[in-house]
Amino acid sequence: QVQLVESGGGLVQTGGSLRLSCAASGDMFSSYYMAWFRQAPGKEREFVATITPRGLSTFYADSVKGRFTIDRDNNKNTVSLRMNNMNFEDSAVYYCAARFDGSYGDVTSYAYWGQGIQVTVSS
Numbered sequence: 001q002v003q004l005v006e007s008g009g010g011l012v013q014t015g016g017s018l019r020l021s022c023a024a025s026g027d028m029f030s031s032y033y034m035a036w037f038r039q040a041p042g043k044e045r046e047f048v049a050t051i052t053p054r055g056l057s058t059f060y061a062d063s064v065k066g067r068f069t070i071d072r073d074n075n076k077n078t079v080s081l082r083m084n085n086m087n088f089e090d091s092a093v094y095y096c097a098a099r100f101d102g103s104y105g106d107v108t109s110y111a112y113w114g115q116g117i118q119v120t121v122s123s
Contacts, residue, residue, distance in 0.1 A: 002026045002112040004096045009117035012086055016121075020081040022096030022114055030054065030074040033099050036081045037107065038092035039116075045095070049081060050104040059104055063089070083119075091121045 003025040012018045020036070035050035049060045049070040058070050069082040079096060093116040102109025 002029070002032065002098050004098060004112055004114035006094065006096050006114045006117040009094065009119045011120045011122060014087055014121055014123055016086055017082070017084045018086065018119060019083070020094055020096075020117065020119070022079045022081075024077045024079070024096075024098065026077075029077040029098075031100070032112075033101075033104065034070075034072055034079040035097045035099070035104060035110065036070060036079075037095045037097055038090075038119075039095070040089075040092040043092075045107055047105040047107075048094070051079065086121045088121050088123075090119065092119060093117065094119050 005023045008020040031053055036048040037045050038048050039045040047061050049068055051058045051070045051072050055072045067085045072079040095116045096114040097110040098112040099110045
C-alpha cells in the first residue's frame with residue numbers, strides 16, 4: 001500500500017515556473033514507476049510525465065516536453081515535477097501516481113493516486 005500526497009500547487013503567471021512535489025509513504029517506493037497526470041475541467045485525465053524506478057529514464061507528453069522535468073529521490077520517497085514557461089493550457093489538477101508495470105500513459109496501469117493539487121496559470 002502506498003499513499004501519495006502532492007504539494008506545491010497554486011497560481012502562477014504565464015511564462016512562470018512552479019515545482020510540484022509528491023511524498024510517498026511505504027518502503028517500496030524505489031520499486032514503483034512514478035508519474036504525473038493532470039486533468040482540466042471537462043477533460044479526461046492526461047499523462048504528463050513518468051520516471052523509472054531508479055530514475056534512469058523519463059518520458060514526457062509532447063505538450064510539456066522541453067518545459068517540464070520529472071525527478072525522484074528514492075532516499076526521501078519523493079517525486080517532483082518542475083514546470084517552466086507555463087501557459088494557460090497547463091492549468092489543471094495535477095496528480096501523482098504510482099505503478100508496478102503496464103503502459104506509462106494508461107491511467108488504468110496506476111494502482112495508487114494522490115488526491116490532486118490545483119495549478120492555475122493566469123495572465
